[in-house]
Amino acid sequence: MHDAAPAQSATLHDVAREAGVSIATASRALNGSARNVRTENASRVRAAAAKLAYRPHPSAQAIARGSTRTAALVVGDVADPYFSAIAGGFSQAAEAAGLIVTLAVAGRSPQRELEIVRTLRGRRPRVIAVAGSRVDGADTRGALAGELEAYQAAGGRVVMVSQRDLPFGTVTVDNAGGAHQLARALAGAGYRRFAIFRAPASVRTSRDRCEGFAAGLRASGVTLDDRFVIETEFTRGGGYEAARKLAERGLDGVEIVFAVSDVMAIGAMTAFRDAGFVPGRDIAVAGFDDIDSAIDVTPALTSVAVPLREVGLAAMRLALGDGPATDTVQISTGVVLRESTPGRR
């Protein structure tokens, strides 16, 4: 006994034969634009299709009409709540538009990101959205831009999520503005001795937040001691490490830490606690993003709310909209004060 040949799924051809019409008619009845099929024929075709469990072959359609029904999203790391929230919004909007989402994970490497965009482009999605952390000065940047430009020239829609540094449609988050406001609010709450946990300067998001924060302090007349601007990894682990070191030195007189992302801030809080300091009492902590778990940690984390789902939705809308392909949509942010920064005095 040998393997049964895998049952091939029915093709349009089969449906047409079953319905006793030409394959052209079948095509028109099942998908077609101008509905010019006699109702009787149409229903016979539909019946045949149902009977045979016919499914159109998207690849065939794609190649025949020169366009697909997919939207591609590149993220740094799906498991990071920042990206997964964006992905949630994006895929919701995509589904609403009848598009299937193709997800690629770049693992925060510009090199990998470039490879991915190259591959993706070959698949001719209707839109490519890139939500990785843009990194300055990467030698791959020019190549990435070139790849995306070529894709766009061939009719694709490009959307960048985060900062505008390439000439494509962009959904920006008001990182600098949010950080500025946060700094003012914290200075207003009486804090004077700040530390900042930031990612390497090449990470744009981190840099923008950091600069906005510094500007906000300046505007509030607070001096920021550069020794306390600590560079670490843009992850929970990075936040943990930075906090651990600071705690080892007995906090060095620092009253409050601003970490450029909530995951870093949360890691930092745990590190402080592990070292015997009570976050919110011995040391205040603030983050950025307002991810879901910000309200579930103790004390609840002060943060800058970024409507991440909305960012994903906006990216899709921008891609599908008929505005110029280089529009920028700015998503605004807002300070949320919680118990991790009770204030001084």
Added chain:
Amino acid sequence: MHDAAPAQSATLHDVAREAGVSIATASRALNGSARNVRTENASRVRAAAAKLAYRPHPSAQAIARGSTRTAALVVGDVADPYFSAIAGGFSQAAEAAGLIVTLAVAGRSPQRELEIVRTLRGRRPRVIAVAGSRVDGADTRGALAGELEAYQAAGGRVVMVSQRDLPFGTVTVDNAGGAHQLARALAGAGYRRFAIFRAPASVRTSRDRCEGFAAGLRASGVTLDDRFVIETEFTRGGGYEAARKLAERGLDGVEIVFAVSDVMAIGAMTAFRDAGFVPGRDIAVAGFDDIDSAIDVTPALTSVAVPLREVGLAAMRLALGDGPATDTVQISTGVVLRESTPGRR
């Protein structure tokens, strides 16, 4: 001035012409199986391809060779750390295998899940992995099974993630066993008056964990009062609500809550705290999954560790492996005791 025609990307045809060879040779040089192209020709073709920035058209390849290079993953909700961790593992393994991941979000609705699988199937991915929360008794179950069977009969690989209740390859998590061990450990720590926060009985994962836990209590000689088996939503909000109500009644003498997932448990802890009870001191809490944030909440959450990334990896391996299409891989779980259950006495 009118729109420039979108620059079409180069086709194999163009490459062949540029290289001065036939399109068949070009195809062989660029992709082909048996490499039987004179080296000189091969390099000319490659040069031409590079010059023209040629990318093979996956849809065309798919239709020509009758198979795609994609793997589809259906999840309940990308933004849920449970699913996003699985998605992370899955896409890592997929990339390693040269497959592109197509992600669909079913929003925890069996109806939507069915529609999605239908659509997905049409796209002929190499594998379809379904990680949604399997729900018993949904009238769509038979239809789902039928759809997947047809897909499999046509040569596709199906992998279910969670429990084995359909005759496909399955990655199961030892939900019952882990919950059983957890119950024994907690009973051993001196707890006697338990409450359980569970999802509706139709949600298999929840039921398995619940039953395993109850069995573990029985094995430890602890009686579980049915009044304290509380049904709620399988989300953070569900955990929060259940805890809020319990707190309203002054905890009713309950010493410890087992929530069938960490997100529920974390929501519950926040609710207890909001109501003025200190988790870990006034009321112990345990969860399941051991998601990342379990160690960042206060007190750190006792849980059952489920290696979620590993689940995703295993799903992909199972799909690509050449074992029988109905293999089951069991992912084992382990109790992690933390400060949210300090023990009594």
Added chain:
DNA sequence: TTGAAAGCGGTACCAG
């Protein structure tokens, strides 16, 4: 309204 037929971008078999 309908069918025939010419592609869409590639693959693979078959002679040469």
Added chain:
DNA sequence: CTGGTACCGCTTTCAA
């Protein structure tokens, strides 16, 4: 080893 060519499944003129 290489080119010619028949498809793959579907869409879309073009005539009838």
